[in-house]
Amino acid sequence: MDALAAGGRLARVDSAAVTTLVARLRLMSQHLREAADGLAVLATAGVLVGWTGPGHEEFAAAAAAARARLVALGDALDVAASALSSVEAALVEAQGEVRAAARVLAVAGSTDPVREVASELAGALAAYEEADARAAFLLGDCLLLDLSRTHALPPRAVPATAAKALARDVSLPRSVPAGPAATTVWWAGLTDAERATFTSGWTGWVASADGIPAGVRDAVNRSRLADAVRDAEQVYAQAPLYATYAHEVARTRLLRLKALASAVAVPASQLLLFDPRGDGEAVVATADVETSRSVAVVVPGMNSDLADAPALIDETRRLAAAAGPGTAVIMWLGYDAPDVHQVVSDGAAKSGAGALQRFVAGLRATAALPQHLTVLGHSYGSLVAGLAAKRGLAADDLVLLASPGVEAAHASQLRLPDGHVWAARVPTDPIQLVFWPPIAGRLLGVELPPVFGPDPASAGFGARHFPAGGAAGHSGYFATGTQSLASLGRIVSGRPLP
Amino acid sequence: MSNFPPSNFLPSNSLPSPLAGVQPGVAPFAFAVQPAALASAPAGLLQRALLLRAGSAALFSAWDQAAAALAGCRTGALLAATRPGSSAAVDGCAASVEALASSLRLSATIYASAESAAWMP
Numbered sequence: 001m002d003a004l005a006a007g008g009r010l011a012r013v014d015s016a017a018v019t020t021l022v023a024r025l026r027l028m029s030q031h032l033r034e035a036a037d038g039l040a041v042l043a044t045a046g047v048l049v050g051w052t053g054p055g056h057e058e059f060a061a062a063a064a065a066a067r068a069r070l071v072a073l074g075d076a077l078d079v080a081a082s083a084l085s086s087v088e089a090a091l092v093e094a095q096g097e098v099r100a101a102a103r104v105l106a107v108a109g110s111t112d113p114v115r116e117v118a119s120e121l122a123g124a125l126a127a128y129e130e131a132d133a134r135a136a137f138l139l140g141d142c143l144l145l146d147l148s149r150t151h152a153l154p155p156r157a158v159p160a161t162a163a164k165a166l167a168r169d170v171s172l173p174r175s176v177p178a179g180p181a182a183t184t185v186w187w188a189g190l191t192d193a194e195r196a197t198f199t200s201g202w203t204g205w206v207a208s209a210d211g212i213p214a215g216v217r218d219a220v221n222r223s224r225l226a227d228a229v230r231d232a233e234q235v236y237a238q239a240p241l242y243a244t245y246a247h248e249v250a251r252t253r254l255l256r257l258k259a260l261a262s263a264v265a266v267p268a269s270q271l272l273l274f275d276p277r278g279d280g281e282a283v284v285a286t287a288d289v290e291t292s293r294s295v296a297v298v299v300p301g302m303n304s305d306l307a308d309a310p311a312l313i314d315e316t317r318r319l320a321a322a323a324g325p326g327t328a329v330i331m332w333l334g335y336d337a338p339d340v341h342q343v344v345s346d347g348a349a350k351s352g353a354g355a356l357q358r359f360v361a362g363l364r365a366t367a368a369l370p371q372h373l374t375v376l377g378h379s380y381g382s383l384v385a386g387l388a389a390k391r392g393l394a395a396d397d398l399v400l401l402a403s404p405g406v407e408a409a410h411a412s413q414l415r416l417p418d419g420h421v422w423a424a425r426v427p428t429d430p431i432q433l434v435f436w437p438p439i440a441g442r443l444l445g446v447e448l449p450p451v452f453g454p455d456p457a458s459a460g461f462g463a464r465h466f467p468a469g470g471a472a473g474h475s476g477y478f479a480t481g482t483q484s485l486a487s488l489g490r491i492v493s494g495r496p497l498p
Numbered sequence: 499m500s501n502f503p504p505s506n507f508l509p510s511n512s513l514p515s516p517l518a519g520v521q522p523g524v525a526p527f528a529f530a531v532q533p534a535a536l537a538s539a540p541a542g543l544l545q546r547a548l549l550l551r552a553g554s555a556a557l558f559s560a561w562d563q564a565a566a567a568l569a570g571c572r573t574g575a576l577l578a579a580t581r582p583g584s585s586a587a588v589d590g591c592a593a594s595v596e597a598l599a600s601s602l603r604l605s606a607t608i609y610a611s612a613e614s615a616a617w618m619p
Contacts, residue, residue: 013568015567021577062597066591136571136575
């Protein structure tokens with residue numbers, strides 16, 4: 001019934017409203033062009049011919065600038081109309097599928113959709129979601145941004161669409177079991193044709209489905225990245241030069257995507273997640289995560305986004321080299337890392353912890369051999385890893401680097417065997433400032449608890465410490481030639497520390 | 499908000515002097531700027547601006563309805579978020595055209611006055 005209710009909501013979306021908007025956008029674009037033409041004629045026809053001097057020059061400059069704005073706005077509205085037109089077409093298609101499904105179900109006398117119906121429905125809904133995402137990308141990231149940059153754009157997290165809810169309720173629960181381990185078994189039992197249905201029509205889902213083979217996810221995510229680069233190139237080419245901010249946004253986005261594409265072009269690397277929305281999410285492995293003997297997942301901290309991905313991937317390569325052959329290290333930017341003004345909240349960490357927990361469970365499920373699996377959290381990323389560990393993380397070792405706390409009073413709360421929770425913080429790391437409130441509180445005679453609990457690097461926390469010499473500041477733990485990197489390499493590969 | 503015309507824009511300050519075109523015994527239609535054309539230009543521009551204003555009201559009414567219909571979708575959220583800025587951009591363009599039309603109308607008036615003056619004995 002939930003599926004039908006969700007389908008009903010989609011079917012009730014007034015596509016005519018979108019049709020009308022598309023028509024009016026095109027009409028306004030036409031008016032803008034006609035007005036621009038009017039100014040052009042004014043400048044070239046006999047009206048102003050013969051008018052010379054500074055006054056004419058000012059008037060001509062004002063008219064030329066106004067004309068450029070009219071043309072650029074007309075172009076922008078034209079592209080917006082095209083984007084919305086594609087949304088409208090996908091919406092009408094999806095609504096048709098919903099109605100067809102409803103008719104089949106009415107004849108069958110059941111509210112339980114048959115698999116064929118669900119599959120057809122899924123294709124149309126995926127197309128709708130794709131069109132919605134592409135249109136939103138165009139509308140939000142370039143064309144109208146310069147027109148509305150003083151207004152906040154919606155954040156990357158948007159309410160689940162009716163299509164998404166319907167897809168989830170109608171199709172996936174019937175065939176896809178919950179949980180990464182069960183997903184792995186289910187995938188193995190599909191025919192090639194069935195798998196193709198998902199990899200071609202459900203790319204958004206396959207891209208992030210934990211328990212799906214890494215090679216499949218890699219192929220789908222590389223395709224998504226290539227699409228994003230292509231879209232960004234198109235957006236950059238269309239970004240109006242008069243709007244320097246929009247132009248710069250488009251250029252920066254394109255450069256970031258190309259940098260990521262270049263970083264994952266290294267042989268053997270795997271792109272296990274790519275989501276360009278908002279700040280972007282990406283999960284990149286240095287080697288095949290299914291056949292490597294040692295696997296490490298590195299969770300970066302605050303302010304990390306797609307722009308940082310190449311540098312973060314470099315860190316994972318250094319760690320893989322330190323750990324030795326047969327190691328895959330994963331840069332896991334699979335959560336929306338907070339900005340500096342959000343960092344005192346654990347909201348992003350709690351959300352990321354669930355995703356990390358599922359991801360690690362998926363690694364375990366798809367592994368082709370017994371592996372030593374380590375999760376390393378740096379800074380705010382250690383809070384993500386710590387919260388995931390409190391829920392139950394399928395890792396052999398957990399490393400908390402430069403941690404601001406993990407909302408646990410003792411390492412034993414992290415549910416790993418004794419001696420498998422590690423912590424390090426060098427004296428020059430300013431993260432220690434987050435533990436000053438209690439000290440300040442004692443001086444002031446009041447109780448000020450640390451934001452995320454006690455210091456994991458303190459003796460009382462119960463984590464093992466390792467030599468971290470040579471690391472400097474907050475971000476030097478993976479620096480080449482440091483004791484810190486060497487120690488991490490040993491922990492990741494399961495070798496004893498010297 | 500329109501930036502046009504510039505605050506120091508004085509359309510009459512550089513119109514060709516009507517007297518400069520007058521030669522003894524020569525009719526004033528030899529003036530470089532055609533007064534009739536100058537006078538009709540603002541009307542054409544104002545008509546364009548009027549279409550933009552009317553189109554803007556219809557466009558953003560449809561914009562609001564589409565944003566409401568697509569509420570919950572990314573596109574709907576973006577339509578809602580970009581609506582104020584887009585509306586301001588369209589209105590700014592209309593205002594630019596109106597300002598240029600006003601400048602021309604003022605120029606035409608001044609020019610016509612000067613032309614009359616040129617005929618005065």
